[in-house]
Amino acid sequence: xxxxxxxxxxxxxxxxxxxxxxxxxxxxxxxxxxxxxxxxxxxxxxxxxxxxxxxxxxxxxxxxxxxxxxxxxxxxxxxxxxxxxxxxxxxxxxxxxxxxxxxxxxxxxxxxxxxxxxxxxxxxxxxxxxxxxxxxxxxxxxxxxxxxxxxxxxxxxxxxxxxxxxxxxxxxxxxxxxxxxxxxxxxxxxxxxxxxxxxxxxxxxxxxxxxxxxxxxxxxxxxxxxxxxxxxxxxxxxxxxxxxxxxxxxxxxxxxxxxxxxxxxxxxxxxxxxxxxxxxxxxxxxxxxxxxxxxxxxxxxxxxxxxxxxxxxxxxxxxxxxxxxxxxxxxxxxxxxxxxxxxxxxxxxxxxxxxxxxxxxxxxxxxxxxxxxxxxxxxxxxxxxx
Amino acid sequence: xxxxxxxxxxxxxxxxxxxxxxxxxxxxxxxxxxxxxxxxxxxxxxxxxxxxxxxxxxxxxxxxxxxxxxxxxxxxxxxxxxxxxxxxxxxxxxxxxxxxxxxxxxxxxxxxx
Numbered sequence: 100x101x102x103x104x105x106x107x108x109x110x111x112x113x114x115x116x117x118x119x120x121x122x123x124x125x126x127x128x129x130x131x132x133x134x135x136x137x138x139x140x141x142x143x144x145x146x147x148x149x150x151x152x153x154x155x156x157x158x159x160x161x162x163x164x165x166x167x168x169x170x171x172x173x174x175x176x177x178x179x180x181x182x183x184x185x186x187x188x189x190x191x192x193x194x195x196x197x198x199x200x201x202x203x204x205x206x207x208x209x210x211x212x213x214x215x216x217x218x219x220x221x222x223x224x225x226x227x228x229x230x231x232x233x234x235x236x237x238x239x240x241x242x243x244x245x246x247x248x249x250x251x252x253x254x255x256x257x258x259x260x261x262x263x264x265x266x267x268x269x270x271x272x273x274x275x276x277x278x279x280x281x282x283x284x285x286x287x288x289x290x291x292x293x294x295x296x297x298x299x300x301x302x303x304x305x306x307x308x309x310x311x312x313x314x315x316x317x318x319x320x321x322x323x324x325x326x327x328x329x330x331x332x333x334x335x336x337x338x339x340x341x342x343x344x345x346x347x348x349x350x351x352x353x354x355x356x357x358x359x360x361x362x363x364x365x366x367x368x369x370x371x372x373x374x375x376x377x378x379x380x381x382x383x384x385x386x387x388x389x390x391x392x393x394x395x396x397x398x399x400x401x402x403x404x405x406x407x408x409x410x411x412x413x414x415x416x417x418x419x420x421x422x423x424x425x426x427x428x429x430x431x432x433x434x435x436x437x438x439x440x441x442x443x444x445x446x447x448x449x450x451x452x453x454x455x456x457x458x459x460x461x462x463x464x465x466x467x468x469x470x471x472x473x474x475x476x477x478x479x480x481x482x483x484x485x
Numbered sequence: 486x487x488x489x490x491x492x493x494x495x496x497x498x499x500x501x502x503x504x505x506x507x508x509x510x511x512x513x514x515x516x517x518x519x520x521x522x523x524x525x526x527x528x529x530x531x532x533x534x535x536x537x538x539x540x541x542x543x544x545x546x547x548x549x550x551x552x553x554x555x556x557x558x559x560x561x562x563x564x565x566x567x568x569x570x571x572x573x574x575x576x577x578x579x580x581x582x583x584x585x586x587x588x589x590x591x592x593x594x595x596x597x598x
Contacts, residue, residue: 193499193500194499194500194501195498195499195501196499256498256499293498294497294499294501294503301503302505303501303502303503303505304501304502304505305499305500305501306500307500307502309500312490313490313496313500314500316491316492316493316496317493317496317498317499317500319493320493320496320498320499323493324498
């Protein structure tokens with residue numbers, strides 16, 4: 100058992116995975132994560148080759164190169180760092196390189212802001228990366244260890260982004276139950292790359308020109324791998340439960356079974372929502388929380404099933420879509436429900452740039468649902484000053 | 486696009502090329518609008534054309550200019566431009582459509598590794 104910040108929990112998971120290569124560039128609030136990991140490297144606790152590069156674009160480029168060479172590769176970033184990686188983020192996914200990257204969620208500039216929202220990772224929701232959202236320090240640790248297995252599964256071979264909210268989780272100390280080093284080593288196993296560049300007996304070319312005659316087939320392969328990832332995520336989550344006592348699924352349901360009203364949230368806000376639900380349940384109100392853990396691939400049919408007995412569901416987005424409709428989670432949930440159920444989805448955008456969200460505000464959201472005050476066509480901005 | 490091309494289940498993932506040298510199978514010669522034609526009478530076998538050709542489409546035998554790999558020559562005209570004795574003329578393909586690529590011979594593909 101450890102007392103760790105979210106960043107330390109991520110670095111500790113990385114230490115136990117002991118990746119071959121970690122190219123990294125610092126950015127708040129990820130800095131502490133890589134600083135902690137760099138200490139492991141300096142102390143010789145890990146065998147990792149750490150590459151200190153001159154930008155995030157270079158960090159992801161080095162990650163792609165090392166992964167193509169056949170290495171198990173990890174890096175981490177936040178916000179504008181992720182934005183600077185952008186071009187290569189897509190190349191990592193389309194080259195089918197199972198890189199694992201903790202993303203410490205932070206608002207994208209501008210105006211410049213260092214605090215938590217999901218505008219960074221939500222921006223690359225369609226980049227072909229699997230996305231796991233962690234609620235607390237324990238989940239940060241657990242998700243990263245599972246991410247390695249998910250990414251490298253032969254039916255998947257896609258990079259995984261494991262996110263946690265900047266400062267709220269990244270710089271908060273919590274109790275984290277860690278596994279033994281040997282248990283993690285056994286769980287992640289030896290990485291056997293499919294097409295390692297360093298295998299000179301089987302020469303391959305990565306990243307060639309791919310025109311009208313084959314590009315589409317490669318995109319279809321990526322789309323199918325993302326679909327298959329759902330099954331693999333469930334298998335890995337169950338197997339992880341056997342060694343840790345903590346199983347993981349696509350989402351986590353908190354008092355949803357008999358709930359009339361459900362709040363759907365990602366990341367640390369799910370914990371805040373659970374606190375609100377505890378208080379309201381004590382008063383006999385039938386409310387629940389659905390915490391979406393896996394945003395990519397998007398578990399549409401599973402969500403429909405989980406939400407179908409509710410009278411209404413509120414979807415909380417910690418990023419703005421700038422589309423006049425609402426945030427990305429709201430859009431996907433609403434699309435999933437369309438013609439599958441009559442349960443209305445109501446959209447909220449909250450917490451931008453680290454603006455606090457409180458249990459009272461979430462109780463207010465439940466109040467909106469109860470009073471049939473729904474924001475179906477355009478998300479409500481929760482917590483903004485008029 | 487060929488009807489015979491393999492489907493998405495039958496090709497390596499990620500666009501990875503597992504058969505090195507297979508760009509030889511891609512006949513870039515059909516991009517060509519103008520064709521370099523050599524006047525062997527004028528040619529002094531200096532091989533400037535061979536040095537400058539960006540696609541390795543100038544054929545050399547016994548250290549002498551031996552014509553073109555028209556299967557891959559894109560018709561850029563660099564060889565004609567650098568030729569010191571103006572022995573290479575660029576002729577619009579429309580004017581010589583009756584000339585078969587086969588007449589000029591194509592290099593052997595690289596050996597399988």
